[in-house]
Amino acid sequence: MVHVCTVVPISLTVGANRIVPAVAIPHPLGNPKLSRDEEKALRRQLVEKALQALQTEVDGQTVFER
Numbered sequence: 001m002v003h004v005c006t007v008v009p010i011s012l013t014v015g016a017n018r019i020v021p022a023v024a025i026p027h028p029l030g031n032p033k034l035s036r037d038e039e040k041a042l043r044r045q046l047v048e049k050a051l052q053a054l055q056t057e058v059d060g061q062t063v064f065e066r
Helices: 008-014 036-055
Strands: 003-005 018-021
Touching (some): 018 036
Parallel strands (some): 003 018
16 A cells, blocks of 8 residues: 655654655645646646555555655
8 A cells, every 4th residue: 555645754653664755635635836737737646646656565664756
């Protein structure tokens, strides 16, 4: 499982083993200030990072930076 989150310390506290930092609390998977194409690219990047994290063998908690 991959935990995409806006507050990494909370994910660490609850014991998530694969953590991908999101954008911001009100818009975890996007940024309304970006153009439509820029936001689509940002969302794709986050999903691809989460898929990469899911395929990566981990030993304990790991934060996958964007």
